[in-house]
Amino acid sequence: MQDVFHNLEIVDAKGWYVTEFSAGNTNSQKARIALEERYWPITEITERFNRQSVSYQLSKRDCLHKWLKYKEGFSAELVRILLKDFHLQKGDIVADPFMGSGTTALVSMFNGYNSLGFDILPMSKIAIHAKTAIYTYNTLELKELLKEIINLNVPEEYDGRTPEIRITKDGYPRETSRELAYYKEHFLNSRYSENTKMLLELCTLNALERISYSAKDGQYLRWDWRCPKIIAAAEAREKTGRKPFVVKLDKGQLPSLKEVLTEELSGVIKDIEYLNNNPSGFDTQCKFIEGSALFELPKIADGTVSAVISSPPYCNRYDYTRTYAMELAYLGMSEAGVRKLRQDLLSCTVENKSKIEQLQDYYKQIGQQERYERTMNIVDENAALQEINNALKNRNENGEINNKGVLKMVEGYFTELTFLFSELYRVCKTGAYVAFVNDNVRYAGEVIPVDFLTTNLAEQIGFTPVKIYTLKQQKGNSSQQMKKYGRVALRKSITIWKK
Numbered sequence: 001m002q003d004v005f006h007n008l009e010i011v012d013a014k015g016w017y018v019t020e021f022s023a024g025n026t027n028s029q030k031a032r033i034a035l036e037e038r039y040w041p042i043t044e045i046t047e048r049f050n051r052q053s054v055s056y057q058l059s060k061r062d063c064l065h066k067w068l069k070y071k072e073g074f075s076a077e078l079v080r081i082l083l084k085d086f087h088l089q090k091g092d093i094v095a096d097p098f099m100g101s102g103t104t105a106l107v108s109m110f111n112g113y114n115s116l117g118f119d120i121l122p123m124s125k126i127a128i129h130a131k132t133a134i135y136t137y138n139t140l141e142l143k144e145l146l147k148e149i150i151n152l153n154v155p156e157e158y159d160g161r162t163p164e165i166r167i168t169k170d171g172y173p174r175e176t177s178r179e180l181a182y183y184k185e186h187f188l189n190s191r192y193s194e195n196t197k198m199l200l201e202l203c204t205l206n207a208l209e210r211i212s213y214s215a216k217d218g219q220y221l222r223w224d225w226r227c228p229k230i231i232a233a234a235e236a237r238e239k240t241g242r243k244p245f246v247v248k249l250d251k252g253q254l255p256s257l258k259e260v261l262t263e264e265l266s267g268v269i270k271d272i273e274y275l276n277n278n279p280s281g282f283d284t285q286c287k288f289i290e291g292s293a294l295f296e297l298p299k300i301a302d303g304t305v306s307a308v309i310s311s312p313p314y315c316n317r318y319d320y321t322r323t324y325a326m327e328l329a330y331l332g333m334s335e336a337g338v339r340k341l342r343q344d345l346l347s348c349t350v351e352n353k354s355k356i357e358q359l360q361d362y363y364k365q366i367g368q369q370e371r372y373e374r375t376m377n378i379v380d381e382n383a384a385l386q387e388i389n390n391a392l393k394n395r396n397e398n399g400e401i402n403n404k405g406v407l408k409m410v411e412g413y414f415t416e417l418t419f420l421f422s423e424l425y426r427v428c429k430t431g432a433y434v435a436f437v438n439d440n441v442r443y444a445g446e447v448i449p450v451d452f453l454t455t456n457l458a459e460q461i462g463f464t465p466v467k468i469y470t471l472k473q474q475k476g477n478s479s480q481q482m483k484k485y486g487r488v489a490l491r492k493s494i495t496i497w498k499k
Contacts, residue, residue, distance in 0.1 A: 023445030023485035027391035031383040035452040043468040049494060051473050053078045054311075054437050059103070063271045064134060068127040068206055070101035071216060072320075074311055074437055078494075079107040082309050086433045088113055091284070092306035095427070097293035097420060098346075102128040104309045105286050115286040116305065118293040120344055121320065123205055123327050125290050130202045132286045133195050135279075137272050141196050146265050149258060154182045165338060167221065167322060168329040170228040171212050179257040180204075180211075180330065200261075203268060207260040208326045215249060216323050224251045292344055294355070294416055295362055297423040305427045311437035312420075313348040315413045315450060317406070320345060347412030350405025354412055359419060375422045378460045379415050384453050388446065395444040406443055414453065421458045428499045434463065436495050442477050445485035451493035463497035470494075 021029035058075035059065040090112040096104040099117035108115045160181035213227035225248040321342045363372035474489035
């Protein structure tokens with residue numbers, strides 16, 4: 001780390017100190033410095049967690065958790081450690097407002113706790129239902145299905161194609177697109193149980209990236225140079241005298257759906273057999289609510305939740321509807337459906353519109369206008385958040401921000417999280433712990449200490465800050481920012497609060 005960030009100042013053995021929240025001291029940073037001073041005493045640079053445990057990396061080989069490649073998730077190991085720290089009672093409810101692939105829910109259930117969770121992504125719904133049905137599958141039926149897949153061939157005369165939206169156009173080789181469409185039609189009305197069909201759909205979703213020209217890369221999908229639309233784009237650049245693409249993605253020989261699906265389903269069957277032979281079982285329940293936690297959490301009764309373990313979308317411009325466009329298109333979502341989904345997600349992209357009016361109308365509708373106003377007052381009066389908003393506004397006026405949508409994204413992100421924290425405080429029991437995983441970010445030389453700012457907002461709501469674990473492996477910045485503003489280490493943290 002010292003080699004990478006050699007120009008940073010070390011204040012003590014705990015970690016790196018941010019010498020400038022505003023590059024060149026261009027904007028006020030007093031409030032952000034005050035946050036550092038306030039919460040540094042409870043901050044611990046830790047080896048209990050690392051980059052792998054707070055990401056999907058460990059789940060790649062983890063029984064059950066590997067059924068859906070969800071790169072934005074965290075590991076089962078992280079959840080197990082936190083649950084042990086929280087000293088819960090059997091039957092307590094553990095909540096996750098951003099369930100993703102269901103890691104918090106599954107680990108909680110295996111440890112004797114009930115689960116409550118929310119998510120708006122259709123892949124999450126399928127993954128959670130498929131995984132929590134782990135002890136209900138008929139393995140003989142699954143092996144029958146596997147045998148049928150091995151022997152199933154697409155008829156030569158079949159001319160179907162898997163659905164596309166604009167971003168996924170030409171995303172598969174033609175034969176693969178035919179294969180996807182035919183398999184879906186073939187098994188839709190088959191004799192297999194609904195559970196088995198659901199599991200097959202999850203396996204197919206998990207296969208899409210491997211059989212397509214696409215590759216998930218942060219907020220984007222990258223495309224293999226053999227993809228027809230990339231070939232067309234390269235030809236257009238050449239005709240107009242523009243520079244050719246410098247970096248070409250080559251995924252090598254793409255496997256067929258049959259190959260990958262056979263592999264995926266075989267692995268799933270092994271996991272099911274292993275868990276049936278080594279039963280810990282579920283004597284608990286998982287309540288999954290499809291929808292945004294912003295508007296579904298207010299419906300949950302006061303004082304019912306004993307712990308929260310979650311990771312919200314980060315304030316990093318990543319667009320889940322682009323990252324998972326192949327999956328959304330396969331599931332039949334239209335262009336309009338994708339646009340609506342993007343707006344319904346927590347504001348973490350430059351395309352998100354403000355939800356303030358929507359929240360105001362909603363709280364008025366449920367007779368909680370006072371709760372809305374109280375939460376908005378916390379947002380409006382938070383000195384660090386206003387300092388950040390003003391700093392970004394100044395940077396934008398100086399032409400330093402390449403997309404002014406960053407301003408409304410940052411403002412919307414923390415506003416919406418504050419409403420979420422307010423509802424979590426209400427539904428949590430006294431003594432309940434809340435854990436959030438998040439990254440600090442930097443825009444146009446302005447550091448946003450997400451860990452300390454969210455802790456501050458949660459404290460203003462009523463939570464007591466307990467611990468902020470930050471990883472020894474700090475984040476860098478984009479090459480553009482480092483070139484213009486220098487290097488600043490950014491924390492990845494796990495914030496712990498208590499009601």
